[in-house]
Amino acid sequence: MSGPMGDSHRRFLQAMMGRGIVDEQEASKLHQHCCGAQNKQCTPDQLKDFIDAINSQLQPLFMEIRKGKSEDTGQQFYALVNMAMTDVTRLSSDYADNELELFVKTMNLIVSSENGKASSTDILNSTDTLTTKKLKKSETEHLLNRLVQDKWLNEKRGDYTLSTRCVIEMEPYIRTMYQDQVKVCHMCHDIAIQCQICENPTCGIKIHNPCVAKYFEGRAEPQCPACGEFWPHEIPGI
Numbered sequence: 262m263s264g265p266m267g268d269s270h271r272r273f274l275q276a277m278m279g280r281g282i283v284d285e286q287e288a289s290k291l292h293q294h295c296c297g298a299q300n301k302q303c304t305p306d307q308l309k310d311f312i313d314a315i316n317s318q319l320q321p322l323f324m325e326i327r328k329g330k331s332e333d334t335g336q337q338f339y340a341l342v343n344m345a346m347t348d349v350t351r352l353s354s355d356y357a358d359n360e361l362e363l364f365v366k367t368m369n370l371i372v373s374s375e376n377g378k379a380s381s382t383d384i385l386n387s388t389d390t391l392t393t394k395k396l397k398k399s400e401t402e403h404l405l406n407r408l409v410q411d412k413w414l415n416e417k418r419g420d421y422t423l424s425t426r427c428v429i430e431m432e433p434y435i436r437t438m439y440q441d442q443v444k445v446c447h448m449c450h451d452i453a454i455q456c457q458i459c460e461n462p463t464c465g466i467k468i469h470n471p472c473v474a475k476y477f478e479g480r481a482e483p484q485c486p487a488c489g490e491f492w493p494h495e496i497p498g499i
């Protein structure tokens with residue numbers, strides 16, 4: 262299905278351009294609003310068809326509204342993705358070369374860690390190895406704040422993680438760049454960066470925190486679903 266973009270499609274796309282990423286509930290509200298049908302219910306199927314129709318029209322522009330979920334909460338999100346730039350160059354209109362280099366180093370730290378986090382100390386230390394142009398401590402802190410504000414990183418108590426937007430947009434890049442390190446979640450098969458890992462060295466499966474919460478809910482003795490060893494991590498609540 263492809264033709265001229267309808268008014269409701271255009272309104273939805275404009276809203277996505279302003280926001281970058283919306284959760285499923287907000288997408289559903291936007292859909293109703295853009296179709297001028299505030300009182301009618303919008304089913305998940307209708308939302309999916311609506312977004313599929315927009316995506317078929319976005320194809321020639323190398324853009325896509327892509328669905329993915331938060332590694333924090335398991336909640337579904339929609340992000341507007343630029344498919345012409347598949348790596349960190351997609352940030353190049355907003356960030357300088359040395360800032361992009363530090364972002365890549367931060368991604369390296371996060372993806373190669375066990376739990377999908379990098380501390381601000383580790384990120385600050387990695388500025389010593391920048392090859393483009395050095396960043397001062399204050400400049401690095403300012404940059405990290407901007408990356409959080411622009412929804413590329415999340416920060417909690419001095420630990421940085423990849424945001425939902427970043428995971429959705431960068432997933433193909435991450436899968437290519439970190440082939441040897443990146444695993445998928447044993448439960449949902451999406452890429453797993455923020456997760457728990459089985460400590461049995463011959464197993465080592467990864468499970469997202471929300472998937473851990475769902476799987477182990479109501480089980481007395483948590484055992485790895487792959488190898489049966491005791492699951493040694495704290496089980497998060499749903």
Ligand code: ZN
Pocket residue numbers: 446447448449450451468469472
């Ligand atoms: Zn999962």
Ligand code: ZN
Pocket residue numbers: 459460461464465466485486487488489490
């Ligand atoms: Zn295991």
